Amino acid sequence: MLGHQRTPPLRGPGLRAFSGTVLFTSRGLAEYRAMFTLDDADLTGSLLDCCAGAASLVAEASVQGGRAVAVDPFYAQGTATVRDALRDSLRGGQQLIEDHEEQFVWDWYGDRATRDAMRAEAAAVFLEDLSGAPQRYVAAELPRLPFADGAFDLAVCSHLLFTWARRLDCAWHLKALRELARVAREVRVFPLVRAGDGSPTPFLTELLDELGGLGLTAEVVGVEYEFQRGGNQMLRLLPS
Ligand SMILES: C[S@@+](CC[C@H](N)C(=O)[O-])C[C@H]1O[C@@H](n2cnc3c(N)ncnc32)[C@H](O)[C@@H]1O
Structure with missing residues (x-):
């Protein structure tokens, strides 16, 4: 499907950098709709979620008739490890919020119980789909993806690029964005602030200039979702 192939087990910089327990997160369709202003047409086309973690977007878009990957x-770690990491991540995420309460705003979720229930529900939907439709879950990592040029209508990327800009530099981001723009006709990335204190990405302007020079139109778009304080914008990339 969509011209992808399995890749060998991965030991790249991304995986090494993010082996902590709170990072294999499970946002659901409602969160993805809000983070990326997704509409029904986006969900029923060919859709790539990279980096998907334990998000249920692909499972839920597939139910709606989309061709989602x-x-x-x-995922290269196998289902049992994924299940354990997810359980730890759900707990770790709650703890992180308790420890850094000042960094979060609750307008979108309303309260902690709603947020926790949404993450748990998305995790359950993800795990069921991972077992039932493993072909939709591809072990691969940016900045190189095992897909043909233009394989997808839309690629979304939540909480990897920009989030980890302390560890992944401007050159890495440029490579990753070029790769996403190679495999998808449109790319959306959220959020644009860094993990931790939510500070803006220092090299965002430089990156936008570089992308423009590569024949891509890059625009920063405000969205309705905000949880990490200041994280309420996405980057949208289209061919010029
Ligand atoms: C914070 S989670 C976000 C998961 C999901 N998008 C969400 O919003 O809930 C970040 C994910 O990025 C994955 N990741 C790390 N390095 C990566 C890379 N180079 N390419 C793609 N995904 C990567 C991690 O394994 C992890 O699952």
Whole structure:
């Protein structure tokens, strides 16, 4: 499907950098709709979620008739490890919020119980789909993806690029964005602030200039979702 192939087990910089327990997160369709202003047409086309983690977007888009594929290097670890990491991540995420309460805003979720229930529900939907339709879950990692040029209508990327800009530099981001723009006709990335203190990405302007020079139109678009304080914008990439 969509011209992808399995890749060998991954030991790239992304996986090494993100082996902590709170990072294999499970956002659901409602969160993805809000982070990326997705509409029904986006969900029924060919859709790539990279880095998908334990998000349920692909499972839920598939139910709606979309041809959706999830990419994450962690899938190479096998289902049992994924299940354990997810359980730890759900707990770790709650703890992280308790420890850094000032960094989060609750307008979108309303309260902690709603947020926790949404993450748990998305995790359950993801795990069921991972077992039932493993062909939708591809172990691969940016900045190289095992898909043909233009294989997808839309690629979305939540909480990897920009989020980890302390560890992944401007050159890496440029390579990753070029690769996403190679395999998809449109790319959306959220959020544009860094993990931790939510500070803006220092090299965003430089990166936008570089992308423009590569024949891509890059625009920063405000979205309705905000959880990490200041994280309420996405990057949208289209061919010029
Ligand atoms: C914070 S999670 C986000 C998961 C999901 N997108 C969400 O919003 O809930 C970040 C994910 O990026 C994955 N990851 C790390 N390095 C990567 C890379 N180079 N390419 C693709 N995914 C990567 C991790 O395994 C992890 O599952």
